[in-house]
Amino acid sequence: MDHAHQHIAEFSYAAAFMVGLLGSGHCLGMCGGLVSAFFMKLKARGPWPYLAYHGARISIYAVVGLIAASIGAVVVASGGVGLAQGVLQIVAGLIVILLGVDLLGVSPIRNAYGFAPLAWLRRQFATATQKGPVAGAVIGGAINGLMPCSMTMAMAVQATTAPSPPEGMLLLLAFGAGTLPSMLSASFLFGKLGPALRGWLLKGAALFVILLGASTLWQGVRFYLVMHKLVA
Template identity: 35%
Template sequence: MEPLLYQLGAAFSVGLLSSGHCAGMCGGLSAALLSGSNERTFLKALALSAGRVFSYAVAGFLVALTASALTQLAEAKHWIVTTQILAGVMVILAGLYITGWYRGLTYIERAGAGIWKRLQRLAKAFLPIRTIPTAFCYGLVWGWLPCGLVYSTLTWNLSAEAAWHGAAVMFCFGLGTLPSMLSLGMLGNRVAKLLSNRGFRNLAGGFVIALGLFTLLSALDRSTWF
Protein backbone atom coordinates (compact mmCIF):
# COMPACT_ATOMS: atom_id res chain seq x y z
CA MET A 1 0.00 0.00 0.00
CA GLU A 2 1.22 3.48 -0.74
CA PRO A 3 2.37 5.27 2.42
CA LEU A 4 -0.52 7.01 4.16
CA LEU A 5 1.30 10.35 4.00
CA TYR A 6 1.53 10.06 0.21
CA GLN A 7 -2.19 9.27 -0.02
CA LEU A 8 -3.09 12.22 2.19
CA GLY A 9 -0.99 14.59 0.09
CA ALA A 10 -2.28 13.19 -3.18
CA ALA A 11 -5.90 13.39 -2.01
CA PHE A 12 -5.40 17.01 -0.95
CA SER A 13 -3.80 17.79 -4.33
CA VAL A 14 -6.68 16.23 -6.26
CA GLY A 15 -9.16 18.28 -4.22
CA LEU A 16 -7.18 21.48 -4.68
CA LEU A 17 -6.61 20.98 -8.40
CA SER A 18 -10.22 20.04 -9.10
CA SER A 19 -11.20 23.68 -8.54
CA GLY A 20 -12.25 24.15 -12.15
CA HIS A 21 -14.54 21.12 -11.96
CA CYS A 22 -15.98 22.32 -8.64
CA ALA A 23 -16.67 25.70 -10.18
CA GLY A 24 -18.69 24.14 -12.97
CA MET A 25 -20.52 21.53 -10.92
CA CYS A 26 -21.17 23.25 -7.59
CA GLY A 27 -20.22 26.90 -8.07
CA GLY A 28 -23.67 28.04 -9.15
CA LEU A 29 -25.34 26.25 -6.26
CA SER A 30 -22.85 27.59 -3.73
CA ALA A 31 -23.20 31.16 -4.99
CA ALA A 32 -27.00 30.91 -4.99
CA LEU A 33 -27.13 29.54 -1.45
CA LEU A 34 -24.64 32.04 -0.05
CA SER A 35 -24.75 35.40 -1.76
CA GLY A 36 -23.01 38.37 -0.21
CA SER A 37 -19.60 39.18 1.21
CA ASN A 38 -20.08 39.90 4.92
CA GLU A 39 -18.61 37.98 7.83
CA ARG A 40 -21.80 36.02 8.55
CA THR A 41 -21.98 34.86 4.94
CA PHE A 42 -18.41 33.62 5.18
CA LEU A 43 -19.21 31.68 8.37
CA LYS A 44 -22.20 30.06 6.70
CA ALA A 45 -20.05 29.17 3.69
CA LEU A 46 -17.48 27.65 6.04
CA ALA A 47 -20.18 25.66 7.86
CA LEU A 48 -21.61 24.45 4.55
CA SER A 49 -18.22 23.16 3.44
CA ALA A 50 -17.51 21.69 6.89
CA GLY A 51 -20.64 19.56 6.59
CA ARG A 52 -19.64 18.48 3.08
CA VAL A 53 -16.10 17.54 4.15
CA PHE A 54 -17.46 15.60 7.13
CA SER A 55 -19.63 13.56 4.75
CA TYR A 56 -16.58 12.79 2.61
CA ALA A 57 -14.77 11.54 5.72
CA VAL A 58 -17.71 9.32 6.65
CA ALA A 59 -17.76 7.86 3.12
CA GLY A 60 -14.03 7.19 3.30
CA PHE A 61 -14.42 5.51 6.68
CA LEU A 62 -17.20 3.23 5.39
CA VAL A 63 -15.29 2.25 2.24
CA ALA A 64 -12.11 1.50 4.19
CA LEU A 65 -14.05 -0.45 6.80
CA THR A 66 -15.69 -2.58 4.11
CA ALA A 67 -12.39 -3.09 2.31
CA SER A 68 -10.70 -4.22 5.52
CA ALA A 69 -13.35 -6.89 5.95
CA LEU A 70 -12.90 -8.05 2.35
CA THR A 71 -9.14 -8.21 2.82
CA GLN A 72 -9.69 -10.91 5.42
CA LEU A 73 -11.42 -13.01 2.74
CA ALA A 74 -8.78 -12.61 0.04
CA GLU A 75 -5.04 -12.99 -0.25
CA ALA A 76 -3.86 -9.68 1.14
CA LYS A 77 -0.99 -9.03 -1.30
CA HIS A 78 -3.07 -9.68 -4.41
CA TRP A 79 -5.93 -7.60 -3.02
CA ILE A 80 -3.67 -4.63 -2.28
CA VAL A 81 -2.02 -4.70 -5.71
CA THR A 82 -5.42 -4.98 -7.42
CA THR A 83 -6.87 -2.04 -5.51
CA GLN A 84 -3.75 0.04 -6.15
CA ILE A 85 -4.10 -0.57 -9.88
CA LEU A 86 -7.77 0.40 -9.70
CA ALA A 87 -6.89 3.53 -7.72
CA GLY A 88 -4.26 4.54 -10.28
CA VAL A 89 -6.68 4.09 -13.17
CA MET A 90 -9.40 6.05 -11.36
CA VAL A 91 -7.05 8.95 -10.59
CA ILE A 92 -5.96 9.07 -14.24
CA LEU A 93 -9.65 9.20 -15.20
CA ALA A 94 -10.09 12.01 -12.67
CA GLY A 95 -7.30 13.98 -14.33
CA LEU A 96 -8.86 13.46 -17.75
CA TYR A 97 -12.19 14.54 -16.25
CA ILE A 98 -10.70 17.76 -14.88
CA THR A 99 -9.19 18.66 -18.26
CA GLY A 100 -12.37 17.74 -20.12
CA TRP A 101 -10.43 15.45 -22.48
CA TYR A 102 -12.47 12.43 -21.44
CA ARG A 103 -15.67 12.44 -19.39
CA GLY A 104 -15.87 8.76 -18.55
CA LEU A 105 -16.46 9.44 -14.85
CA THR A 106 -19.89 10.84 -15.69
CA TYR A 107 -21.08 7.25 -16.15
CA ILE A 108 -20.06 6.52 -12.57
CA GLU A 109 -21.81 9.68 -11.36
CA ARG A 110 -25.05 8.50 -12.94
CA ALA A 111 -24.97 5.43 -10.71
CA GLY A 112 -25.48 7.68 -7.68
CA ALA A 113 -28.13 9.89 -9.26
CA GLY A 114 -31.03 7.84 -7.89
CA ILE A 115 -29.78 8.10 -4.32
CA TRP A 116 -29.21 11.84 -4.72
CA LYS A 117 -32.81 12.39 -5.83
CA ARG A 118 -33.98 10.96 -2.53
CA LEU A 119 -31.46 12.98 -0.55
CA GLN A 120 -32.58 16.19 -2.26
CA ARG A 121 -35.88 15.92 -0.43
CA LEU A 122 -33.99 15.92 2.84
CA ALA A 123 -31.82 18.83 1.73
CA LYS A 124 -34.87 20.98 1.03
CA ALA A 125 -35.75 20.82 4.72
CA PHE A 126 -32.73 23.05 5.44
CA LEU A 127 -33.62 25.73 2.89
CA PRO A 128 -33.39 28.66 2.95
CA ILE A 129 -30.06 28.72 4.75
CA ARG A 130 -30.41 31.38 7.42
CA THR A 131 -28.22 30.04 10.23
CA ILE A 132 -24.79 28.47 10.58
CA PRO A 133 -26.13 25.13 11.97
CA THR A 134 -28.56 24.94 9.04
CA ALA A 135 -25.67 25.50 6.62
CA PHE A 136 -23.72 22.67 8.25
CA CYS A 137 -26.70 20.30 8.02
CA TYR A 138 -27.23 21.17 4.37
CA GLY A 139 -23.53 20.49 3.77
CA LEU A 140 -23.88 17.04 5.35
CA VAL A 141 -26.41 16.15 2.66
CA TRP A 142 -24.59 18.00 -0.12
CA GLY A 143 -21.51 15.86 0.51
CA TRP A 144 -23.32 12.88 -1.05
CA LEU A 145 -23.89 14.64 -4.37
CA PRO A 146 -22.70 12.23 -7.11
CA CYS A 147 -19.18 13.32 -8.12
CA GLY A 148 -16.70 11.37 -10.20
CA LEU A 149 -13.74 13.01 -8.47
CA VAL A 150 -15.02 11.98 -5.05
CA TYR A 151 -15.56 8.44 -6.27
CA SER A 152 -12.09 8.22 -7.81
CA THR A 153 -10.46 9.39 -4.57
CA LEU A 154 -12.52 6.89 -2.59
CA THR A 155 -10.83 4.03 -4.47
CA TRP A 156 -7.59 4.76 -2.58
CA ASN A 157 -9.38 3.56 0.54
CA LEU A 158 -9.86 0.06 -0.85
CA SER A 159 -6.35 -0.79 0.36
CA ALA A 160 -6.49 1.19 3.60
CA GLU A 161 -4.96 -0.52 6.63
CA ALA A 162 -7.58 0.94 8.97
CA ALA A 163 -10.98 2.57 8.66
CA TRP A 164 -9.67 5.85 10.06
CA HIS A 165 -7.12 5.97 7.21
CA GLY A 166 -10.04 6.15 4.77
CA ALA A 167 -11.63 8.96 6.76
CA ALA A 168 -8.32 10.86 6.81
CA VAL A 169 -7.79 10.52 3.05
CA MET A 170 -11.25 11.88 2.25
CA PHE A 171 -10.90 14.60 4.86
CA CYS A 172 -7.74 15.79 3.11
CA PHE A 173 -9.51 15.67 -0.25
CA GLY A 174 -12.27 17.83 1.22
CA LEU A 175 -9.74 20.28 2.66
CA GLY A 176 -8.27 20.64 -0.80
CA THR A 177 -11.64 21.77 -2.17
CA LEU A 178 -12.14 24.43 0.52
CA PRO A 179 -10.25 27.34 -1.09
CA SER A 180 -12.27 27.15 -4.30
CA MET A 181 -15.64 26.45 -2.71
CA LEU A 182 -15.32 29.17 -0.10
CA SER A 183 -14.30 31.74 -2.69
CA LEU A 184 -17.11 30.62 -5.00
CA GLY A 185 -19.64 31.11 -2.26
CA MET A 186 -18.34 34.61 -1.53
CA LEU A 187 -17.35 35.90 -4.96
CA GLY A 188 -19.55 33.87 -7.30
CA ASN A 189 -19.04 34.12 -11.05
CA ARG A 190 -15.76 36.06 -10.95
CA VAL A 191 -13.90 33.20 -9.29
CA ALA A 192 -15.83 30.54 -11.21
CA LYS A 193 -14.68 32.11 -14.47
CA LEU A 194 -11.04 32.05 -13.37
CA LEU A 195 -11.16 28.43 -12.17
CA SER A 196 -12.90 27.31 -15.36
CA ASN A 197 -10.08 28.69 -17.51
CA ARG A 198 -9.00 26.05 -20.04
CA GLY A 199 -5.29 26.53 -19.35
CA PHE A 200 -5.77 26.14 -15.60
CA ARG A 201 -7.85 23.00 -16.04
CA ASN A 202 -5.31 21.43 -18.41
CA LEU A 203 -2.44 22.14 -16.04
CA ALA A 204 -4.32 20.85 -12.99
CA GLY A 205 -5.61 17.79 -14.83
CA GLY A 206 -2.14 16.99 -16.14
CA PHE A 207 -0.75 17.00 -12.61
CA VAL A 208 -3.53 14.68 -11.40
CA ILE A 209 -2.87 12.32 -14.32
CA ALA A 210 0.80 12.24 -13.27
CA LEU A 211 -0.27 11.28 -9.73
CA GLY A 212 -2.40 8.48 -11.15
CA LEU A 213 0.45 7.19 -13.32
CA PHE A 214 2.78 7.17 -10.32
CA THR A 215 0.24 5.16 -8.29
CA LEU A 216 -0.33 2.75 -11.18
CA LEU A 217 3.36 2.20 -11.90
CA SER A 218 4.11 1.71 -8.20
CA ALA A 219 1.44 -0.99 -8.03
CA LEU A 220 2.72 -2.73 -11.15
CA ASP A 221 6.28 -2.61 -9.85
CA ARG A 222 5.24 -4.47 -6.70
CA SER A 223 3.14 -7.05 -8.48
CA THR A 224 4.49 -10.56 -9.06
CA TRP A 225 1.92 -11.08 -11.80
CA PHE A 226 3.73 -9.12 -14.48
Protein backbone atom coordinates in the same frame (compact mmCIF):
# COMPACT_ATOMS: atom_id res chain seq x y z
CA MET B 1 5.49 2.86 9.53
CA ASP B 2 8.58 2.27 7.33
CA HIS B 3 10.14 5.07 5.30
CA ALA B 4 8.72 3.86 1.96
CA HIS B 5 5.19 3.69 3.39
CA GLN B 6 5.62 7.12 4.97
CA HIS B 7 6.77 8.71 1.71
CA ILE B 8 3.89 7.13 -0.23
CA ALA B 9 1.38 8.32 2.36
CA GLU B 10 2.81 11.85 2.38
CA PHE B 11 2.70 11.96 -1.42
CA SER B 12 -0.91 10.74 -1.45
CA TYR B 13 -2.03 13.34 1.09
CA ALA B 14 -0.20 16.14 -0.72
CA ALA B 15 -1.59 15.05 -4.09
CA ALA B 16 -5.13 14.80 -2.67
CA PHE B 17 -4.80 18.32 -1.24
CA MET B 18 -3.58 19.62 -4.62
CA VAL B 19 -6.51 17.92 -6.39
CA GLY B 20 -8.88 19.82 -4.10
CA LEU B 21 -6.96 23.09 -4.42
CA LEU B 22 -6.51 23.02 -8.19
CA GLY B 23 -10.06 21.74 -8.57
CA SER B 24 -11.28 25.20 -7.47
CA GLY B 25 -12.40 25.99 -11.00
CA HIS B 26 -14.35 22.76 -11.19
CA CYS B 27 -15.89 23.37 -7.74
CA LEU B 28 -16.92 26.89 -8.67
CA GLY B 29 -18.27 25.82 -12.04
CA MET B 30 -20.25 22.89 -10.64
CA CYS B 31 -21.24 24.18 -7.20
CA GLY B 32 -20.38 27.89 -7.00
CA GLY B 33 -23.76 29.18 -8.14
CA LEU B 34 -25.54 26.50 -6.13
CA VAL B 35 -23.71 27.41 -2.91
CA SER B 36 -24.13 31.14 -3.48
CA ALA B 37 -27.88 30.76 -4.05
CA PHE B 38 -28.14 28.47 -1.02
CA PHE B 39 -26.62 31.03 1.34
CA MET B 40 -28.64 33.87 -0.11
CA LYS B 41 -31.81 31.87 0.51
CA LEU B 42 -30.55 30.79 3.94
CA LYS B 43 -29.99 34.46 4.91
CA ALA B 44 -26.99 33.45 6.96
CA ARG B 45 -25.53 35.92 9.44
CA GLY B 46 -22.18 35.52 11.12
CA PRO B 47 -19.61 32.77 10.56
CA TRP B 48 -21.47 29.81 12.10
CA PRO B 49 -23.64 28.78 9.12
CA TYR B 50 -20.58 28.86 6.86
CA LEU B 51 -18.49 26.84 9.31
CA ALA B 52 -21.37 24.39 9.78
CA TYR B 53 -21.84 23.99 6.01
CA HIS B 54 -18.21 23.30 5.16
CA GLY B 55 -17.60 21.32 8.35
CA ALA B 56 -20.47 19.01 7.38
CA ARG B 57 -19.29 18.80 3.76
CA ILE B 58 -15.73 17.82 4.70
CA SER B 59 -17.01 15.44 7.41
CA ILE B 60 -18.94 13.61 4.69
CA TYR B 61 -15.72 13.31 2.68
CA ALA B 62 -14.01 11.87 5.77
CA VAL B 63 -16.79 9.32 6.28
CA VAL B 64 -16.63 8.36 2.59
CA GLY B 65 -12.86 7.85 2.92
CA LEU B 66 -13.32 5.76 6.06
CA ILE B 67 -15.96 3.55 4.42
CA ALA B 68 -13.99 3.20 1.18
CA ALA B 69 -10.81 2.19 3.02
CA SER B 70 -12.80 -0.26 5.16
CA ILE B 71 -14.26 -1.86 2.02
CA GLY B 72 -10.75 -2.12 0.58
CA ALA B 73 -9.53 -3.78 3.78
CA VAL B 74 -12.39 -6.31 3.65
CA VAL B 75 -11.66 -7.12 -0.01
CA VAL B 76 -7.97 -7.67 0.75
CA ALA B 77 -8.67 -9.78 3.85
CA SER B 78 -11.24 -11.96 2.08
CA GLY B 79 -9.04 -12.69 -0.92
CA GLY B 80 -5.66 -13.45 0.57
CA VAL B 81 -3.79 -10.37 1.71
CA GLY B 82 -0.87 -10.43 -0.71
CA LEU B 83 -2.26 -10.96 -4.20
CA ALA B 84 -5.62 -9.31 -3.43
CA GLN B 85 -3.95 -6.12 -2.27
CA GLY B 86 -1.98 -5.91 -5.51
CA VAL B 87 -5.10 -6.56 -7.62
CA LEU B 88 -7.09 -3.95 -5.66
CA GLN B 89 -4.39 -1.35 -6.21
CA ILE B 90 -4.20 -2.15 -9.95
CA VAL B 91 -7.99 -1.90 -10.40
CA ALA B 92 -8.27 1.24 -8.25
CA GLY B 93 -5.36 2.87 -10.08
CA LEU B 94 -6.98 2.23 -13.46
CA ILE B 95 -10.34 3.63 -12.27
CA VAL B 96 -8.70 6.74 -10.81
CA ILE B 97 -6.80 7.30 -14.08
CA LEU B 98 -10.08 7.00 -16.04
CA LEU B 99 -11.76 9.50 -13.70
CA GLY B 100 -8.83 11.87 -14.19
CA VAL B 101 -9.13 11.55 -17.97
CA ASP B 102 -12.86 12.21 -17.56
CA LEU B 103 -12.02 15.46 -15.74
CA LEU B 104 -9.83 16.45 -18.69
CA GLY B 105 -12.90 16.04 -20.88
CA VAL B 106 -11.21 13.71 -23.38
CA SER B 107 -12.62 10.39 -22.21
CA PRO B 108 -15.29 8.59 -24.27
CA ILE B 109 -16.55 7.15 -20.95
CA ARG B 110 -18.23 9.72 -18.71
CA ASN B 111 -18.63 9.30 -14.96
CA ALA B 112 -22.35 9.09 -14.16
CA TYR B 113 -22.05 7.74 -10.62
CA GLY B 114 -22.45 9.42 -7.25
CA PHE B 115 -22.89 8.38 -3.63
CA ALA B 116 -26.69 8.81 -3.67
CA PRO B 117 -29.47 9.41 -6.26
CA LEU B 118 -29.07 12.90 -7.72
CA ALA B 119 -32.81 13.69 -7.74
CA TRP B 120 -33.06 12.89 -4.02
CA LEU B 121 -29.97 14.97 -3.25
CA ARG B 122 -31.39 17.97 -5.10
CA ARG B 123 -34.69 17.74 -3.21
CA GLN B 124 -32.95 17.60 0.16
CA PHE B 125 -30.64 20.47 -0.77
CA ALA B 126 -33.55 22.64 -1.90
CA THR B 127 -35.48 22.15 1.35
CA ALA B 128 -32.47 22.42 3.72
CA THR B 129 -32.80 26.21 4.00
CA GLN B 130 -36.14 25.74 5.75
CA LYS B 131 -34.44 24.04 8.73
CA GLY B 132 -32.81 27.19 10.13
CA PRO B 133 -29.43 28.88 9.54
CA VAL B 134 -27.14 26.39 11.30
CA ALA B 135 -29.17 23.16 11.01
CA GLY B 136 -29.97 23.99 7.38
CA ALA B 137 -26.29 24.70 6.69
CA VAL B 138 -25.29 21.33 8.19
CA ILE B 139 -27.83 19.51 5.99
CA GLY B 140 -26.85 21.50 2.91
CA GLY B 141 -23.14 20.87 3.47
CA ALA B 142 -23.71 17.15 3.94
CA ILE B 143 -25.76 16.98 0.74
CA ASN B 144 -23.07 18.96 -1.11
CA GLY B 145 -20.51 16.38 0.03
CA LEU B 146 -22.58 13.61 -1.57
CA MET B 147 -23.08 15.38 -4.92
CA PRO B 148 -21.80 13.48 -7.99
CA CYS B 149 -18.26 14.64 -8.77
CA SER B 150 -15.46 12.87 -10.62
CA MET B 151 -12.83 14.38 -8.31
CA THR B 152 -14.56 13.17 -5.14
CA MET B 153 -15.22 9.77 -6.71
CA ALA B 154 -11.55 9.47 -7.70
CA MET B 155 -10.45 10.24 -4.14
CA ALA B 156 -12.94 7.70 -2.76
CA VAL B 157 -11.62 4.99 -5.10
CA GLN B 158 -8.06 5.95 -4.14
CA ALA B 159 -9.02 5.56 -0.46
CA THR B 160 -9.86 1.88 -1.03
CA THR B 161 -6.11 1.25 -1.33
CA ALA B 162 -5.21 3.05 1.93
CA PRO B 163 -3.28 0.88 4.41
CA SER B 164 -5.97 1.44 7.06
CA PRO B 165 -9.42 3.05 7.39
CA PRO B 166 -8.07 6.06 9.35
CA GLU B 167 -5.57 6.73 6.55
CA GLY B 168 -8.39 6.57 4.00
CA MET B 169 -10.26 9.12 6.10
CA LEU B 170 -7.17 11.38 6.23
CA LEU B 171 -6.81 11.16 2.45
CA LEU B 172 -10.33 12.54 1.95
CA LEU B 173 -9.78 15.14 4.69
CA ALA B 174 -6.71 16.37 2.79
CA PHE B 175 -8.81 16.60 -0.37
CA GLY B 176 -11.57 18.45 1.50
CA ALA B 177 -9.07 20.89 2.98
CA GLY B 178 -7.86 21.70 -0.53
CA THR B 179 -11.40 22.61 -1.62
CA LEU B 180 -11.94 25.02 1.30
CA PRO B 181 -10.46 28.22 -0.21
CA SER B 182 -12.71 28.14 -3.27
CA MET B 183 -15.83 26.85 -1.56
CA LEU B 184 -15.60 29.25 1.39
CA SER B 185 -15.39 32.19 -0.97
CA ALA B 186 -17.79 30.78 -3.59
CA SER B 187 -20.21 33.68 -3.25
CA PHE B 188 -17.40 36.16 -4.02
CA LEU B 189 -15.42 34.21 -6.59
CA PHE B 190 -18.33 32.84 -8.59
CA GLY B 191 -18.27 34.76 -11.84
CA LYS B 192 -14.86 36.30 -11.07
CA LEU B 193 -12.88 33.38 -12.45
CA GLY B 194 -13.32 33.22 -16.20
CA PRO B 195 -14.01 29.97 -18.06
CA ALA B 196 -10.43 29.82 -19.36
CA LEU B 197 -8.86 30.06 -15.89
CA ARG B 198 -11.34 27.55 -14.45
CA GLY B 199 -10.46 25.23 -17.32
CA TRP B 200 -6.72 25.46 -16.63
CA LEU B 201 -7.23 24.84 -12.92
CA LEU B 202 -9.37 21.81 -13.70
CA LYS B 203 -6.68 20.43 -16.01
CA GLY B 204 -4.16 20.79 -13.18
CA ALA B 205 -6.47 18.91 -10.81
CA ALA B 206 -7.07 16.21 -13.43
CA LEU B 207 -3.31 15.72 -13.89
CA PHE B 208 -2.86 15.22 -10.14
CA VAL B 209 -5.72 12.68 -10.18
CA ILE B 210 -4.04 10.80 -13.05
CA LEU B 211 -0.69 10.96 -11.22
CA LEU B 212 -2.28 9.47 -8.09
CA GLY B 213 -3.87 6.71 -10.17
CA ALA B 214 -0.62 5.95 -11.99
CA SER B 215 1.27 5.80 -8.69
CA THR B 216 -1.30 3.39 -7.25
CA LEU B 217 -1.26 1.26 -10.41
CA TRP B 218 2.55 1.03 -10.33
CA GLN B 219 2.52 0.11 -6.63
CA GLY B 220 -0.13 -2.56 -7.32
CA VAL B 221 1.78 -4.14 -10.21
CA ARG B 222 5.01 -4.19 -8.22
CA PHE B 223 3.31 -5.61 -5.12
CA TYR B 224 1.43 -8.25 -7.14
CA LEU B 225 4.60 -9.46 -8.90
CA VAL B 226 6.49 -9.74 -5.59
CA MET B 227 3.66 -11.63 -3.89
CA HIS B 228 3.09 -13.85 -6.92
CA LYS B 229 6.70 -15.02 -6.71
CA LEU B 230 6.33 -15.72 -3.00
CA VAL B 231 3.18 -17.83 -3.36
CA ALA B 232 4.11 -19.51 -6.66
